[in-house]
Amino acid sequence: MAAFTVRPAIPDDGSFLADMVVEAANWRSGGTRPRPTVLADPASRVYVAGWQRPADRGVVALDGDGRPVGAAWYRLFAADAAAHGFVAVGVPELIIGVRPLWRAQGVGRVLMQSLAETARAAGFARLALSVEHGNFAESLYRSEGFVVVGSGSGRDTMVRSLG
Template identity: 40%
Template sequence: MGTEVTTRPLTAGDGELLRTATLANLNWTGEQRFTSHDVDETPELRHYCEFRPERGDLGFVAETRGSVVGVVWALLLAADDPGYGFVADGVPELSLRVWPGHRGRGIGGGLLRRALEEARRRGLARVSLSVEAGNPSVHLYRSVGFSPVPGAADGTMAVDL
């Protein structure tokens, strides 16, 4: 029997959670390719830790027994400060992290679908992301309709809502 997973909206006060999730996503291979210092000091990485609802950012946190087990967030980054999965102004870039030990239970898919539903509810037409070659999460993204963006950086995918 599984433990109940609850979901709450991400808030501007969840910066440390996003910092932890961003660092884990960067080091998805298990090898420490990036450090907390890299995330803090590199603008191209640091902006993934800055959740701004007033900008139109959206996100959700999955918790079990009061502990975070996953997070999804989509940031509306501008062309002058793009993310790795940037495709156009007005297209939020999505990030997703499910903590080890909680994978394979539908948490990531649930968070992803909830974020896309919220983006659709807000009238957004498209959501993008960046995923490195070999990352197994690409299967989850493809399962909800993400596909490679022609002419964009390798690993950039988007879904039309």
């Protein structure tokens, strides 16, 4: 397994987090939605627009040269500006992506665990996320304690307790 480190996300990470939103939108092998197309879609842009807002928190995985290779972060949404994984006001939604060359080497799981710890320390009781049907990431989420609380439009909404 290649060595990586994890640090908190900072305001300058906005462009990298946008890259990870593009990876998440293209999770199907061969997915080729170009970056500008993905980021012009309000359903995707909402996860990174204006990064880093006061309540936004994230973690970034770095390779041995300090280059970002993956990130997980959360963001709060209002009920009238809900994203795919919205369950309630005050329950932040998690987004995650890892660069293709770095997948299946444990980065995603470490990022999930680190972000859960960050959310717990910030006082949140739950984390939510949205995953499209067929994405193996759902089994990663289940193994990290997320359970499906709703389904629709080809997606599952999942929540984990941080208690």
